[in-house]
Amino acid sequence: xxxxxxxxxxxxxxxxxxxxxxxxxxxxxxxxxxxxxxxxxxxxxxxxxxxxxxxxxxxxxxxxxxxxxxxxxxxxxxxxxxxxxxxxxxxxxxxxxxxxxxxxxxxxxxxxxxxxxxxxxxxxxxxxxxxxxxxxxxxxxxxxxxxxxxxxxxxxxxxxxxxxxxxxxxxxxxxxxxxxxxxxxxxxxxxxxxxxxxxxxxxxxxxxxxxxxxxxxxxxxxxxxxxxxxxxxxxxxxxxxxxxxxxxxxxxxxxxxxxxxxxxxxxxxxxxxxxxxxxxxxxxxxxxxxxxxxxxxxxxxxxxxxxxxxxxxxxxxxxxxxxxxxxxxxxxxxxxxxxxxxxxxxxxxxxxxxxxxxxxxxxxxxxxxxxxxxxxxxxxxxxxxxxxxxxxxxxxxxxxxxxxxxxxxxxxxxxxxxxxxxxxxxxxxxxxxxxxxxxxxxxxxxxxx
Amino acid sequence: xxxxxxxxxxxxxxxxxxxxxxxxxxxxxxxxxxxxxxxxxxxxxxxxxxxxxxxxxxxxxxxxxxxxxxxxxxxxxxxxxxxxxxxxxxxxxxxxxxxxxxxxxxxxxxxxxxxxxxxxxxxxxxxxxxxxxxxxxxxxxxxxxxxxxxxxxxxxxxxxxxxxxxxxxxxxxxxxxxxxxxxxxxxxxxxxxxxxxxxxxxxxxxxxxxxxxxxxxxxxxxxxxxxxxxxxxxxxxxxxxxxxxxxxxxx
Numbered sequence: 001x002x003x004x005x006x007x008x009x010x011x012x013x014x015x016x017x018x019x020x021x022x023x024x025x026x027x028x029x030x031x032x033x034x035x036x037x038x039x040x041x042x043x044x045x046x047x048x049x050x051x052x053x054x055x056x057x058x059x060x061x062x063x064x065x066x067x068x069x070x071x072x073x074x075x076x077x078x079x080x081x082x083x084x085x086x087x088x089x090x091x092x093x094x095x096x097x098x099x100x101x102x103x104x105x106x107x108x109x110x111x112x113x114x115x116x117x118x119x120x121x122x123x124x125x126x127x128x129x130x131x132x133x134x135x136x137x138x139x140x141x142x143x144x145x146x147x148x149x150x151x152x153x154x155x156x157x158x159x160x161x162x163x164x165x166x167x168x169x170x171x172x173x174x175x176x177x178x179x180x181x182x183x184x185x186x187x188x189x190x191x192x193x194x195x196x197x198x199x200x201x202x203x204x205x206x207x208x209x210x211x212x213x214x215x216x217x218x219x220x221x222x223x224x225x226x227x228x229x230x231x232x233x234x235x236x237x238x239x240x241x242x243x244x245x246x247x248x249x250x251x252x253x254x255x256x257x258x259x260x261x262x263x264x265x266x267x268x269x270x271x272x273x274x275x276x277x278x279x280x281x282x283x284x285x286x287x288x289x290x291x292x293x294x295x296x297x298x299x300x301x302x303x304x305x306x307x308x309x310x311x312x313x314x315x316x317x318x319x320x321x322x323x324x325x326x327x328x329x330x331x332x333x334x335x336x337x338x339x340x341x342x343x344x345x346x347x348x349x350x351x352x353x354x355x356x357x358x359x360x361x362x363x364x365x366x367x368x369x370x371x372x373x374x375x376x377x378x379x380x381x382x383x384x385x386x387x388x389x390x391x392x393x394x395x396x397x398x399x400x401x402x403x404x405x406x407x408x409x410x411x412x413x414x415x416x417x418x419x420x421x422x423x424x425x426x427x428x429x430x431x432x433x434x435x436x437x438x439x440x441x442x443x444x445x446x447x448x449x
Numbered sequence: 450x451x452x453x454x455x456x457x458x459x460x461x462x463x464x465x466x467x468x469x470x471x472x473x474x475x476x477x478x479x480x481x482x483x484x485x486x487x488x489x490x491x492x493x494x495x496x497x498x499x500x501x502x503x504x505x506x507x508x509x510x511x512x513x514x515x516x517x518x519x520x521x522x523x524x525x526x527x528x529x530x531x532x533x534x535x536x537x538x539x540x541x542x543x544x545x546x547x548x549x550x551x552x553x554x555x556x557x558x559x560x561x562x563x564x565x566x567x568x569x570x571x572x573x574x575x576x577x578x579x580x581x582x583x584x585x586x587x588x589x590x591x592x593x594x595x596x597x598x599x600x601x602x603x604x605x606x607x608x609x610x611x612x613x614x615x616x617x618x619x620x621x622x623x624x625x626x627x628x629x630x631x632x633x634x635x636x637x638x639x640x641x642x643x644x645x646x647x648x649x650x651x652x653x654x655x656x657x658x659x660x661x662x663x664x665x666x667x668x669x670x671x672x673x674x675x676x677x678x679x680x681x682x683x684x685x686x687x688x689x690x691x692x693x694x695x696x697x698x699x700x
């Protein structure tokens with residue numbers, strides 16, 4: 001049996017192997033005294049989902065191999081926000097590794113506290129995720145560094161996010177482009193960070209502004225800097241500078257090396273109370289031969305309206321939209337029957353359907369759904385998983401194979417419905433849709449799922 | 450051939466036109482509080498390349514259709530230089546800058562607060578928006594750890610429509626236990642535009658709360674952030690969307 005490629009990606013509450021990479025990393029995890037101030041890192045964690053969700057937080061001290069750090073588990077009730085002030089031992093500095101359910105969102109701040117506990121300054125910490133971590137060999141720039149005679153200084157940090165030791169190079173430049181020093185080579189232990197307090201002073205600079213560091217490593221990495229004045233108002237935490245490499249298009253709609261495009265919505269994205277539709281980021285003029293979609297579905301209540309009504313639920317569909325009904329094109333539509341045998345129905349357009357026998361669907365249960373639409377083989381496979389076990393599989397022929405955008409006719413996925421169709425097709429009121437990933441691959445390209 | 454023409458040709462060659470210029474949105478949080486506290490954004494632009502590169506900028510005021518605004522001008526960044534860009538936007542004005550330029554250029558903003566005497570009161574890294582930060586249409590961004598206190602920290606909310614089409618947006622507010630605050634805020638954003646909601650938590654009917662959360666959604670590609678600051682004080686937090694767990698950083 002071919003395992004789903006996304007089950008690993010969005011595994012809910014699965015045990016975490018020691019060497020598994022974290023979901024996010026937080027630099028500048030600190031609980032230290034600098035001058036007259038105490039700098040303390042605060043984690044803010046919110047469960048945006050409708051059910052309790054788990055996470056783990058690991059503090060990884062600077063400069064030590066972090067591949068076997070001790071994880072601290074937490075459970076967050078639905079909707080709850082947790083503040084963690086004391087996850088860093090007194091006097092320690094390093095980074096956090098945080099993993100958990102996709103419904104949980106995280107941010108972090110450093111607070112500078114006066115001796116009496118008053119907050120002198122507070123600054124958000126840039127969080128490192130899959131979206132902004134730098135790959136081996138890539139470069140990252142940090143701008144606006146300074147070291148002044150009035151006390152402003154710049155701490156520089158490096159994070160090695162891999163399980164292998166990293167070798168990094170740092171080049172430092174003045175505002176006018178001249179080098180401050182020869183290239184510095186630094187080693188960073190696996191899954192760890194290194195901090196260089198007063199980095200410009202280390203390089204012999206006592207009065208400099210607008211300096212730039214160019215950083216590269218031979219493993220996945222991130223970099224940051226803290227520009228501050230102890231006891232003063234500046235507490236600026238800089239991540240890598242932004243570049244003008246991209247258009248203003250969400251990267252979730254970005255392309256793969258095989259020409260594939262992926263659209264993802266981490267976390268819960270719909271309650272099912274209303275119609276929700278998403279145009280997919282297909283490239284104009286490209287025909288796609290394969291559309292793979294996965295998501296998590298929480299089936300709440302069936303809400304039967306009448307004993308004689310079959311109570312069909314409009315769960316999801318993959319279609320090409322158009323203003324007129326005759327021009328619309330349905331690749332597949334998922335309908336669950338909310339009565340009798342609770343069967344699964346795939347509406348394949350042109351009045352063709354693929355139906356199951358008795359379905360696995362139960363109220364107040366979460367399922368992982370996998371749709372594999374192969375236009376080139378003219379087949380669809382639909383799988384349902386619960387607790388990691390496949391509980392249903394349907395296969396059958398497809399009716400339409402031309403997956404491409406036309407002017408004003410976009411390929412999209414949609415969920416639930418605004419109203420009732422034909423007196424028997426209902427929206428999925430109160431159901432929860434989460435962790436959507438849709439991957440489309442152009443015709444004739446190898447499939448990498 | 451005159452000297453002037455030669456110079457123009459040389460300049461044209463030196464200003465190597467990028468093969469694929471990209472775009473960034475740089476939100477600007479400006480203005481002044483009643484006590485004289487002033488907010489401003491400073492912008493560093495660096496060109497690590499070997500030839501001069503050009504950066505064009507367009508200031509878009511809140512609520513204005515950015516597709517109809519003319520470009521404000523251009524900066525030429527010499528090879529290797531890092532410049533502190535000035536005069537990109539009108540003094541004291543909220544809004545956003547649409548930046549367009551060579552992919553080699555690097556940008557870092559900083560949000561600063563100064564008192565009536567001009568002394569720096571607080572500084573914080575500012576938000577900047579590329580395709581990495583944008584949410585897709587109908588996606589959802591969460592801003593949490595928000596505060597509103599009379600005479601203390603207040604939260605201003607900024608929502609940006611990054612698409613060239615108008616967008617319907619919603620903002621929901623929640624307490625730290627997940628219970629909703631007030632009614633969902635709904636508004637329409639013109640193409641490529643920004644909306645500022647000052648004292649945003651108060652608009653939901655709450656005057657004293659910590660650790661509130663906004664869940665923001667728009668029908669087109671969008672971004673949201675919040676400025677949480679205490680007028681007259683040193684606390685100045687730029688709250689950007691909190692990333693979600695569930696995706697291995699190595700992927």
